[in-house]
Amino acid sequence: MKELTIQEDIFYPFRNENKSFEDSIVVVAPSLKGQTNSYTLFRFDIGNDPAENKTLSPVDKSTIVASKSQTEKIAADPNEPLWRRILALNWLAESYFSQVSDLILNYAGNDQPSAFLRNSASLNLGVHHYKPALGLLLSQLQSVDVGSREFAVTALGEMGDRSAAPSVRSCIGDTNETVASQAIQAVGQLMDSESVPVLLEVLRNATKSKLYFAATQSLKQIGTADAWSGLIQIVSGRKNDFQARRSSTIALGQARYAAAIPPFSKILADDTEIVGIRLNVINALNAIGGEEAFTAIKGACNAKDRTLAFSAIQTMVRSKEGAGETFVLGLAATSTYVHREEAVNQLGQARVISAAPAMKAILHEQNVPVKVRVAALSALSKIDAKQILPEDLTLVWSDFQTEKDKYTLDRIADELINANFAEQSAVSLLIAGLDPQKNKAWYANVKLLRKLTGQTFGPQSEYVDPKIRESELSRWHQWWEQK
Numbered sequence: 001m002k003e004l005t006i007q008e009d010i011f012y013p014f015r016n017e018n019k020s021f022e023d024s025i026v027v028v029a030p031s032l033k034g035q036t037n038s039y040t041l042f043r044f045d046i047g048n049d050p051a052e053n054k055t056l057s058p059v060d061k062s063t064i065v066a067s068k069s070q071t072e073k074i075a076a077d078p079n080e081p082l083w084r085r086i087l088a089l090n091w092l093a094e095s096y097f098s099q100v101s102d103l104i105l106n107y108a109g110n111d112q113p114s115a116f117l118r119n120s121a122s123l124n125l126g127v128h129h130y131k132p133a134l135g136l137l138l139s140q141l142q143s144v145d146v147g148s149r150e151f152a153v154t155a156l157g158e159m160g161d162r163s164a165a166p167s168v169r170s171c172i173g174d175t176n177e178t179v180a181s182q183a184i185q186a187v188g189q190l191m192d193s194e195s196v197p198v199l200l201e202v203l204r205n206a207t208k209s210k211l212y213f214a215a216t217q218s219l220k221q222i223g224t225a226d227a228w229s230g231l232i233q234i235v236s237g238r239k240n241d242f243q244a245r246r247s248s249t250i251a252l253g254q255a256r257y258a259a260a261i262p263p264f265s266k267i268l269a270d271d272t273e274i275v276g277i278r279l280n281v282i283n284a285l286n287a288i289g290g291e292e293a294f295t296a297i298k299g300a301c302n303a304k305d306r307t308l309a310f311s312a313i314q315t316m317v318r319s320k321e322g323a324g325e326t327f328v329l330g331l332a333a334t335s336t337y338v339h340r341e342e343a344v345n346q347l348g349q350a351r352v353i354s355a356a357p358a359m360k361a362i363l364h365e366q367n368v369p370v371k372v373r374v375a376a377l378s379a380l381s382k383i384d385a386k387q388i389l390p391e392d393l394t395l396v397w398s399d400f401q402t403e404k405d406k407y408t409l410d411r412i413a414d415e416l417i418n419a420n421f422a423e424q425s426a427v428s429l430l431i432a433g434l435d436p437q438k439n440k441a442w443y444a445n446v447k448l449l450r451k452l453t454g455q456t457f458g459p460q461s462e463y464v465d466p467k468i469r470e471s472e473l474s475r476w477h478q479w480w481e482q483k
Contacts, residue, residue, distance in 0.1 A: 068096050086120050093124035101130055109136050119151035126155025138167050149179045157186025165192040172198055181214045188218025196222060200230040203244040212243045216251035228257055236263050246280050253284025261288060265296035271304055279311050286315050298327060309339045317346045325352050333358050341375045348379025356383050363392050370399045371408060377415045385419065393421045401429065406441045413444035417451045427452055431480045434473045455479060
Protein backbone atom coordinates (compact mmCIF):
# COMPACT_ATOMS: atom_id res chain seq x y z
CA MET A 1 0.00 0.00 0.00
CA LYS A 2 1.70 3.19 -1.17
CA GLU A 3 -0.60 5.95 0.08
CA LEU A 4 -3.84 6.83 1.83
CA THR A 5 -6.17 9.69 0.92
CA ILE A 6 -7.90 11.20 3.93
CA GLN A 7 -11.69 11.12 3.91
CA GLU A 8 -13.90 11.98 6.86
CA ASP A 9 -15.64 8.60 7.10
CA ILE A 10 -12.33 6.75 7.44
CA PHE A 11 -11.72 8.21 10.88
CA TYR A 12 -15.01 7.52 12.60
CA PRO A 13 -13.91 4.31 14.37
CA PHE A 14 -10.57 5.87 15.29
CA ARG A 15 -11.81 8.90 17.23
CA ASN A 16 -11.24 9.13 20.95
CA GLU A 17 -14.11 9.52 23.35
CA ASN A 18 -13.52 13.29 23.34
CA LYS A 19 -13.98 13.28 19.53
CA SER A 20 -10.34 14.19 18.83
CA PHE A 21 -8.23 12.09 16.51
CA GLU A 22 -5.63 9.50 17.36
CA ASP A 23 -2.05 10.21 16.34
CA SER A 24 -2.12 7.50 13.72
CA ILE A 25 -4.36 5.27 11.67
CA VAL A 26 -3.62 1.69 10.70
CA VAL A 27 -4.79 -0.04 7.53
CA VAL A 28 -4.93 -3.81 7.59
CA ALA A 29 -4.01 -5.78 4.47
CA PRO A 30 -5.51 -9.23 3.75
CA SER A 31 -4.32 -12.34 5.54
CA LEU A 32 -1.17 -14.02 4.30
CA LYS A 33 -1.84 -17.09 2.21
CA GLY A 34 -2.44 -20.10 4.41
CA GLN A 35 -2.29 -18.09 7.65
CA THR A 36 -5.64 -16.68 8.73
CA ASN A 37 -4.15 -15.05 11.83
CA SER A 38 -1.44 -13.02 10.08
CA TYR A 39 -1.83 -9.46 8.77
CA THR A 40 0.25 -6.67 7.34
CA LEU A 41 -0.32 -3.36 9.08
CA PHE A 42 0.40 0.00 7.42
CA ARG A 43 0.59 2.92 9.86
CA PHE A 44 -0.04 6.52 8.79
CA ASP A 45 0.63 9.60 10.94
CA ILE A 46 -2.39 11.87 10.65
CA GLY A 47 -1.91 14.33 13.53
CA ASN A 48 -4.69 15.92 15.56
CA ASP A 49 -6.49 17.71 12.74
CA PRO A 50 -6.01 15.94 9.38
CA ALA A 51 -7.00 17.84 6.26
CA GLU A 52 -9.55 16.09 4.10
CA ASN A 53 -8.27 14.81 0.71
CA LYS A 54 -4.65 15.05 1.89
CA THR A 55 -2.56 12.10 0.68
CA LEU A 56 -0.28 10.39 3.16
CA SER A 57 2.48 7.81 2.81
CA PRO A 58 2.87 5.06 5.42
CA VAL A 59 5.51 5.75 8.07
CA ASP A 60 6.01 2.05 8.70
CA LYS A 61 4.59 -1.37 8.04
CA SER A 62 4.80 -4.68 9.82
CA THR A 63 3.53 -8.20 9.32
CA ILE A 64 2.40 -9.80 12.55
CA VAL A 65 1.11 -13.17 13.65
CA ALA A 66 -0.88 -13.32 16.88
CA SER A 67 -2.48 -16.21 18.68
CA LYS A 68 -6.07 -16.22 19.86
CA SER A 69 -5.05 -15.66 23.47
CA GLN A 70 -2.74 -12.76 22.59
CA THR A 71 -5.47 -11.10 20.55
CA GLU A 72 -7.98 -11.48 23.40
CA LYS A 73 -5.55 -9.75 25.75
CA ILE A 74 -5.11 -6.82 23.36
CA ALA A 75 -8.89 -6.37 23.02
CA ALA A 76 -9.33 -6.41 26.79
CA ASP A 77 -6.41 -4.12 27.70
CA PRO A 78 -7.65 -0.54 28.38
CA ASN A 79 -4.07 0.71 28.08
CA GLU A 80 -3.87 -0.33 24.42
CA PRO A 81 -4.69 2.31 21.74
CA LEU A 82 -8.35 2.21 20.77
CA TRP A 83 -7.61 1.34 17.13
CA ARG A 84 -5.58 -1.66 18.26
CA ARG A 85 -8.36 -2.96 20.52
CA ILE A 86 -10.95 -2.63 17.73
CA LEU A 87 -8.57 -4.36 15.32
CA ALA A 88 -8.07 -7.21 17.80
CA LEU A 89 -11.82 -7.62 18.31
CA ASN A 90 -12.50 -7.70 14.58
CA TRP A 91 -9.63 -10.13 14.14
CA LEU A 92 -11.10 -12.48 16.74
CA ALA A 93 -14.50 -12.33 15.06
CA GLU A 94 -13.07 -13.04 11.63
CA SER A 95 -10.81 -15.90 12.62
CA TYR A 96 -12.40 -17.54 15.66
CA PHE A 97 -16.03 -16.43 15.83
CA SER A 98 -17.52 -19.74 16.90
CA GLN A 99 -15.03 -19.88 19.78
CA VAL A 100 -15.35 -16.27 20.93
CA SER A 101 -19.02 -15.48 20.19
CA ASP A 102 -19.90 -15.25 23.90
CA LEU A 103 -16.91 -12.98 24.49
CA ILE A 104 -18.02 -10.64 21.68
CA LEU A 105 -21.58 -10.72 23.00
CA ASN A 106 -20.20 -9.65 26.37
CA TYR A 107 -18.37 -6.71 24.80
CA ALA A 108 -21.53 -5.64 22.97
CA GLY A 109 -23.59 -5.66 26.16
CA ASN A 110 -21.00 -4.15 28.47
CA ASP A 111 -21.23 -0.45 29.27
CA GLN A 112 -17.67 -0.27 30.56
CA PRO A 113 -15.49 -0.49 27.41
CA SER A 114 -15.23 2.25 24.82
CA ALA A 115 -18.44 2.93 22.92
CA PHE A 116 -16.56 2.28 19.70
CA LEU A 117 -15.40 -1.10 20.95
CA ARG A 118 -18.95 -1.94 22.04
CA ASN A 119 -20.40 -0.86 18.70
CA SER A 120 -17.78 -2.86 16.80
CA ALA A 121 -18.77 -5.94 18.80
CA SER A 122 -22.45 -5.37 17.97
CA LEU A 123 -21.70 -5.09 14.29
CA ASN A 124 -19.70 -8.31 14.32
CA LEU A 125 -22.60 -10.15 15.96
CA GLY A 126 -24.85 -9.08 13.09
CA VAL A 127 -22.33 -9.82 10.35
CA HIS A 128 -21.88 -13.35 11.70
CA HIS A 129 -25.67 -13.88 12.05
CA TYR A 130 -25.42 -14.67 15.76
CA LYS A 131 -29.09 -15.12 16.69
CA PRO A 132 -28.56 -15.20 20.51
CA ALA A 133 -27.63 -11.49 20.18
CA LEU A 134 -31.04 -10.56 18.73
CA GLY A 135 -32.54 -9.40 22.03
CA LEU A 136 -29.49 -7.29 22.91
CA LEU A 137 -29.41 -5.60 19.52
CA LEU A 138 -33.14 -4.83 19.70
CA SER A 139 -32.66 -3.24 23.09
CA GLN A 140 -29.83 -1.09 21.76
CA LEU A 141 -32.25 0.49 19.31
CA GLN A 142 -33.68 2.35 22.33
CA SER A 143 -30.30 3.73 23.41
CA VAL A 144 -29.86 7.48 23.84
CA ASP A 145 -26.44 7.06 22.21
CA VAL A 146 -26.65 7.68 18.47
CA GLY A 147 -23.73 5.39 17.69
CA SER A 148 -25.30 2.49 19.56
CA ARG A 149 -28.55 2.87 17.61
CA GLU A 150 -26.68 3.16 14.32
CA PHE A 151 -24.56 0.05 14.82
CA ALA A 152 -27.45 -1.96 16.27
CA VAL A 153 -29.77 -1.26 13.34
CA THR A 154 -26.95 -2.01 10.89
CA ALA A 155 -26.20 -5.27 12.69
CA LEU A 156 -29.88 -6.30 12.59
CA GLY A 157 -29.95 -5.75 8.85
CA GLU A 158 -26.84 -7.89 8.46
CA MET A 159 -28.25 -10.60 10.73
CA GLY A 160 -31.23 -11.06 8.43
CA ASP A 161 -33.76 -12.15 11.08
CA ARG A 162 -37.10 -10.88 9.78
CA SER A 163 -38.64 -10.90 13.23
CA ALA A 164 -36.62 -7.72 13.86
CA ALA A 165 -38.29 -5.90 10.96
CA PRO A 166 -40.97 -4.01 12.98
CA SER A 167 -38.37 -2.62 15.37
CA VAL A 168 -35.98 -1.73 12.57
CA ARG A 169 -38.81 -0.12 10.62
CA SER A 170 -39.60 2.17 13.54
CA CYS A 171 -36.05 3.55 13.34
CA ILE A 172 -36.70 4.99 9.87
CA GLY A 173 -38.21 7.95 11.69
CA ASP A 174 -35.12 8.44 13.89
CA THR A 175 -34.17 12.07 14.37
CA ASN A 176 -30.57 11.24 13.41
CA GLU A 177 -30.15 11.05 9.63
CA THR A 178 -27.44 8.38 9.76
CA VAL A 179 -29.53 6.10 11.96
CA ALA A 180 -32.54 6.65 9.70
CA SER A 181 -30.46 5.87 6.61
CA GLN A 182 -29.10 2.67 8.14
CA ALA A 183 -32.63 1.62 9.14
CA ILE A 184 -33.83 2.19 5.58
CA GLN A 185 -31.04 -0.01 4.25
CA ALA A 186 -31.73 -2.64 6.91
CA VAL A 187 -35.42 -3.11 6.02
CA GLY A 188 -34.28 -3.74 2.46
CA GLN A 189 -31.86 -6.40 3.67
CA LEU A 190 -34.69 -7.93 5.70
CA MET A 191 -36.98 -7.89 2.64
CA ASP A 192 -39.64 -6.26 4.78
CA SER A 193 -42.65 -5.77 2.49
CA GLU A 194 -44.54 -3.89 5.21
CA SER A 195 -41.92 -1.14 4.99
CA VAL A 196 -42.88 -0.27 1.40
CA PRO A 197 -45.43 2.47 2.32
CA VAL A 198 -42.95 3.95 4.81
CA LEU A 199 -40.14 3.99 2.24
CA LEU A 200 -42.36 5.61 -0.36
CA GLU A 201 -43.28 8.26 2.17
CA VAL A 202 -39.57 8.90 2.72
CA LEU A 203 -39.21 9.54 -1.00
CA ARG A 204 -42.10 11.99 -0.98
CA ASN A 205 -40.90 13.95 2.03
CA ALA A 206 -37.16 13.45 2.60
CA THR A 207 -34.77 16.36 2.22
CA LYS A 208 -31.49 14.43 2.19
CA SER A 209 -30.08 12.64 -0.86
CA LYS A 210 -28.64 9.91 1.39
CA LEU A 211 -32.20 8.96 2.38
CA TYR A 212 -33.49 9.09 -1.20
CA PHE A 213 -30.88 6.70 -2.46
CA ALA A 214 -31.20 4.31 0.48
CA ALA A 215 -35.00 4.23 0.14
CA THR A 216 -35.00 3.47 -3.59
CA GLN A 217 -32.36 0.78 -3.20
CA SER A 218 -34.33 -0.90 -0.41
CA LEU A 219 -37.53 -0.78 -2.46
CA LYS A 220 -35.61 -2.44 -5.27
CA GLN A 221 -34.40 -5.15 -2.90
CA ILE A 222 -37.89 -5.80 -1.54
CA GLY A 223 -39.19 -6.00 -5.12
CA THR A 224 -42.91 -6.40 -4.45
CA ALA A 225 -45.54 -5.17 -6.91
CA ASP A 226 -46.42 -2.19 -4.71
CA ALA A 227 -42.71 -1.30 -4.42
CA TRP A 228 -42.31 -1.18 -8.21
CA SER A 229 -45.57 0.70 -8.80
CA GLY A 230 -44.66 3.14 -6.05
CA LEU A 231 -41.30 3.88 -7.65
CA ILE A 232 -42.98 4.48 -11.01
CA GLN A 233 -45.46 6.85 -9.36
CA ILE A 234 -42.59 8.78 -7.77
CA VAL A 235 -40.86 9.12 -11.14
CA SER A 236 -44.06 10.14 -12.92
CA GLY A 237 -45.17 12.66 -10.30
CA ARG A 238 -43.83 16.00 -11.45
CA LYS A 239 -44.51 17.57 -8.06
CA ASN A 240 -42.16 15.11 -6.39
CA ASP A 241 -38.63 16.15 -5.49
CA PHE A 242 -36.07 15.94 -8.31
CA GLN A 243 -33.66 13.79 -6.27
CA ALA A 244 -36.45 11.37 -5.33
CA ARG A 245 -37.45 11.03 -8.98
CA ARG A 246 -33.83 10.64 -10.05
CA SER A 247 -33.09 7.95 -7.46
CA SER A 248 -36.27 6.07 -8.36
CA THR A 249 -35.38 6.17 -12.06
CA ILE A 250 -31.91 4.79 -11.34
CA ALA A 251 -33.33 1.96 -9.20
CA LEU A 252 -35.85 0.92 -11.86
CA GLY A 253 -33.11 0.90 -14.48
CA GLN A 254 -30.74 -1.09 -12.30
CA ALA A 255 -33.50 -3.66 -11.74
CA ARG A 256 -34.23 -3.74 -15.50
CA TYR A 257 -37.90 -3.45 -14.66
CA ALA A 258 -39.54 -3.70 -18.08
CA ALA A 259 -42.94 -2.41 -16.88
CA ALA A 260 -41.27 1.00 -16.41
CA ILE A 261 -40.66 1.39 -20.15
CA PRO A 262 -44.08 2.92 -21.05
CA PRO A 263 -43.99 5.64 -18.36
CA PHE A 264 -40.32 6.25 -19.10
CA SER A 265 -41.08 6.63 -22.80
CA LYS A 266 -43.79 9.17 -22.01
CA ILE A 267 -41.41 11.22 -19.87
CA LEU A 268 -38.70 11.09 -22.52
CA ALA A 269 -41.05 12.34 -25.24
CA ASP A 270 -42.34 15.26 -23.12
CA ASP A 271 -40.45 18.43 -24.03
CA THR A 272 -41.87 20.18 -20.95
CA GLU A 273 -40.26 17.67 -18.60
CA ILE A 274 -37.09 18.40 -16.60
CA VAL A 275 -34.08 17.61 -18.79
CA GLY A 276 -32.18 16.07 -15.88
CA ILE A 277 -34.94 13.50 -15.33
CA ARG A 278 -35.08 12.72 -19.05
CA LEU A 279 -31.32 12.13 -19.10
CA ASN A 280 -31.67 9.61 -16.26
CA VAL A 281 -34.55 7.98 -18.13
CA ILE A 282 -32.31 7.44 -21.18
CA ASN A 283 -29.78 5.62 -19.01
CA ALA A 284 -32.51 3.54 -17.37
CA LEU A 285 -34.08 2.57 -20.69
CA ASN A 286 -30.68 1.55 -22.02
CA ALA A 287 -30.12 -0.62 -18.94
CA ILE A 288 -33.53 -2.28 -19.34
CA GLY A 289 -32.99 -2.90 -23.04
CA GLY A 290 -35.34 -4.36 -25.63
CA GLU A 291 -36.97 -2.99 -28.76
CA GLU A 292 -39.51 -0.81 -26.95
CA ALA A 293 -36.82 0.93 -24.90
CA PHE A 294 -34.64 1.20 -28.01
CA THR A 295 -37.46 2.95 -29.90
CA ALA A 296 -37.96 5.50 -27.13
CA ILE A 297 -34.26 6.42 -27.12
CA LYS A 298 -34.28 6.73 -30.92
CA GLY A 299 -37.06 9.29 -30.61
CA ALA A 300 -34.96 11.36 -28.20
CA CYS A 301 -32.25 11.73 -30.87
CA ASN A 302 -34.55 14.36 -32.39
CA ALA A 303 -35.16 16.22 -29.13
CA LYS A 304 -35.10 20.00 -29.21
CA ASP A 305 -32.76 20.10 -26.23
CA ARG A 306 -29.20 19.57 -27.45
CA THR A 307 -27.96 17.96 -24.25
CA LEU A 308 -30.77 15.41 -24.33
CA ALA A 309 -30.32 14.65 -28.03
CA PHE A 310 -26.56 14.27 -27.59
CA SER A 311 -27.08 11.82 -24.73
CA ALA A 312 -29.53 9.80 -26.81
CA ILE A 313 -27.12 9.69 -29.79
CA GLN A 314 -24.24 8.57 -27.58
CA THR A 315 -26.42 5.91 -25.98
CA MET A 316 -27.52 4.62 -29.37
CA VAL A 317 -23.95 4.32 -30.65
CA ARG A 318 -22.85 2.45 -27.54
CA SER A 319 -26.07 0.50 -27.10
CA LYS A 320 -26.06 -3.25 -26.62
CA GLU A 321 -28.73 -3.28 -29.32
CA GLY A 322 -26.74 -3.91 -32.50
CA ALA A 323 -28.86 -1.64 -34.66
CA GLY A 324 -27.84 1.46 -32.68
CA GLU A 325 -24.72 2.17 -34.71
CA THR A 326 -26.62 1.71 -37.96
CA PHE A 327 -29.33 4.11 -36.81
CA VAL A 328 -26.84 6.86 -35.89
CA LEU A 329 -24.95 6.27 -39.11
CA GLY A 330 -28.19 7.04 -40.92
CA LEU A 331 -28.55 10.28 -38.96
CA ALA A 332 -24.98 11.28 -39.81
CA ALA A 333 -25.65 10.72 -43.50
CA THR A 334 -28.81 12.86 -43.44
CA SER A 335 -27.97 16.41 -44.48
CA THR A 336 -31.08 17.88 -42.84
CA TYR A 337 -30.57 16.25 -39.43
CA VAL A 338 -30.31 19.07 -36.90
CA HIS A 339 -27.81 17.27 -34.63
CA ARG A 340 -25.73 15.87 -37.45
CA GLU A 341 -22.39 17.10 -36.08
CA GLU A 342 -22.93 15.22 -32.82
CA ALA A 343 -23.91 12.04 -34.64
CA VAL A 344 -20.64 12.22 -36.58
CA ASN A 345 -18.67 12.99 -33.42
CA GLN A 346 -20.10 10.00 -31.55
CA LEU A 347 -19.39 7.59 -34.41
CA GLY A 348 -15.79 8.76 -34.30
CA GLN A 349 -15.56 8.55 -30.50
CA ALA A 350 -16.84 4.97 -30.64
CA ARG A 351 -14.51 4.18 -33.57
CA VAL A 352 -17.29 2.59 -35.60
CA ILE A 353 -15.37 1.02 -38.47
CA SER A 354 -18.40 0.77 -40.73
CA ALA A 355 -18.76 4.57 -40.56
CA ALA A 356 -15.52 5.28 -42.48
CA PRO A 357 -17.12 5.44 -45.97
CA ALA A 358 -19.78 7.83 -44.70
CA MET A 359 -17.12 10.08 -43.16
CA LYS A 360 -15.28 10.21 -46.49
CA ALA A 361 -18.52 11.11 -48.24
CA ILE A 362 -19.25 13.92 -45.78
CA LEU A 363 -15.77 15.37 -46.32
CA HIS A 364 -16.55 15.78 -50.02
CA GLU A 365 -20.20 16.70 -49.68
CA GLN A 366 -21.10 20.02 -51.28
CA ASN A 367 -22.52 22.73 -49.00
CA VAL A 368 -21.86 20.66 -45.91
CA PRO A 369 -21.61 22.84 -42.76
CA VAL A 370 -18.00 23.45 -41.76
CA LYS A 371 -18.49 21.97 -38.27
CA VAL A 372 -19.86 18.76 -39.75
CA ARG A 373 -16.97 18.43 -42.20
CA VAL A 374 -14.43 18.97 -39.42
CA ALA A 375 -16.26 16.42 -37.26
CA ALA A 376 -16.04 13.95 -40.14
CA LEU A 377 -12.28 14.51 -40.44
CA SER A 378 -11.91 13.99 -36.69
CA ALA A 379 -13.99 10.81 -36.82
CA LEU A 380 -12.02 9.40 -39.74
CA SER A 381 -8.75 10.15 -37.91
CA LYS A 382 -9.97 7.99 -35.03
CA ILE A 383 -11.51 5.22 -37.16
CA ASP A 384 -8.83 4.79 -39.82
CA ALA A 385 -6.40 7.66 -40.37
CA LYS A 386 -4.82 5.85 -43.32
CA GLN A 387 -7.91 6.63 -45.40
CA ILE A 388 -7.30 10.39 -45.14
CA LEU A 389 -5.84 11.71 -48.40
CA PRO A 390 -4.27 15.12 -49.21
CA GLU A 391 -7.37 16.16 -51.17
CA ASP A 392 -9.49 15.56 -48.05
CA LEU A 393 -7.29 17.92 -46.06
CA THR A 394 -7.35 20.50 -48.84
CA LEU A 395 -11.11 20.78 -48.44
CA VAL A 396 -10.79 21.37 -44.69
CA TRP A 397 -7.98 23.87 -45.26
CA SER A 398 -10.30 25.77 -47.58
CA ASP A 399 -12.83 25.92 -44.75
CA PHE A 400 -10.14 27.32 -42.46
CA GLN A 401 -9.54 30.18 -44.87
CA THR A 402 -13.20 31.22 -45.02
CA GLU A 403 -14.44 30.43 -41.49
CA LYS A 404 -15.02 33.37 -39.12
CA ASP A 405 -15.82 31.66 -35.81
CA LYS A 406 -12.80 31.60 -33.51
CA TYR A 407 -13.62 28.30 -31.79
CA THR A 408 -14.38 26.52 -35.05
CA LEU A 409 -11.08 27.74 -36.48
CA ASP A 410 -9.28 26.43 -33.43
CA ARG A 411 -10.83 23.00 -33.88
CA ILE A 412 -10.02 22.96 -37.60
CA ALA A 413 -6.39 23.69 -36.78
CA ASP A 414 -6.26 20.87 -34.23
CA GLU A 415 -7.82 18.36 -36.62
CA LEU A 416 -5.52 19.35 -39.49
CA ILE A 417 -2.55 18.86 -37.18
CA ASN A 418 -3.86 15.45 -36.05
CA ALA A 419 -4.29 14.44 -39.69
CA ASN A 420 -0.71 15.48 -40.58
CA PHE A 421 -1.62 18.40 -42.83
CA ALA A 422 1.52 19.21 -44.81
CA GLU A 423 0.54 21.81 -47.42
CA GLN A 424 3.54 24.19 -47.46
CA SER A 425 1.72 26.81 -49.54
CA ALA A 426 -0.39 27.49 -46.46
CA VAL A 427 2.54 28.99 -44.57
CA SER A 428 2.42 32.45 -46.16
CA LEU A 429 -1.31 32.80 -45.48
CA LEU A 430 -0.85 31.72 -41.89
CA ILE A 431 1.99 34.19 -41.37
CA ALA A 432 -0.19 36.97 -42.77
CA GLY A 433 -2.90 36.06 -40.26
CA LEU A 434 -0.67 36.57 -37.20
CA ASP A 435 -2.35 39.83 -36.30
CA PRO A 436 -4.37 39.70 -33.05
CA GLN A 437 -6.04 43.00 -33.89
CA LYS A 438 -7.51 41.71 -37.14
CA ASN A 439 -7.64 37.97 -36.51
CA LYS A 440 -9.15 36.75 -33.22
CA ALA A 441 -8.10 33.21 -34.11
CA TRP A 442 -4.41 34.10 -34.54
CA TYR A 443 -3.31 31.36 -32.14
CA ALA A 444 -4.79 28.70 -34.44
CA ASN A 445 -2.36 30.02 -37.06
CA VAL A 446 0.54 29.63 -34.61
CA LYS A 447 -0.33 25.98 -33.96
CA LEU A 448 -0.54 25.18 -37.66
CA LEU A 449 2.71 27.00 -38.37
CA ARG A 450 4.54 24.92 -35.81
CA LYS A 451 3.23 21.78 -37.48
CA LEU A 452 4.07 22.87 -41.03
CA THR A 453 7.48 24.47 -40.40
CA GLY A 454 8.92 22.57 -37.46
CA GLN A 455 9.72 25.92 -35.82
CA THR A 456 9.00 26.30 -32.10
CA PHE A 457 8.35 30.03 -31.88
CA GLY A 458 5.70 31.08 -29.38
CA PRO A 459 3.79 32.23 -27.70
CA GLN A 460 3.13 28.98 -25.85
CA SER A 461 -0.36 30.08 -24.91
CA GLU A 462 -3.03 32.30 -26.35
CA TYR A 463 -3.42 34.00 -23.00
CA VAL A 464 -0.05 35.66 -22.38
CA ASP A 465 1.06 39.18 -21.65
CA PRO A 466 0.53 41.30 -24.83
CA LYS A 467 4.19 42.33 -24.85
CA ILE A 468 5.35 38.71 -24.82
CA ARG A 469 2.80 37.87 -27.50
CA GLU A 470 3.95 40.64 -29.82
CA SER A 471 7.60 39.73 -29.31
CA GLU A 472 6.96 36.09 -30.17
CA LEU A 473 4.81 36.86 -33.19
CA SER A 474 7.49 39.19 -34.53
CA ARG A 475 9.89 36.22 -34.50
CA TRP A 476 7.60 34.43 -36.91
CA HIS A 477 7.57 37.45 -39.27
CA GLN A 478 11.34 37.82 -39.06
CA TRP A 479 11.86 34.14 -39.76
CA TRP A 480 9.58 34.32 -42.80
CA GLU A 481 11.30 37.41 -44.19
CA GLN A 482 14.68 35.73 -43.89
CA LYS A 483 13.36 32.57 -45.50
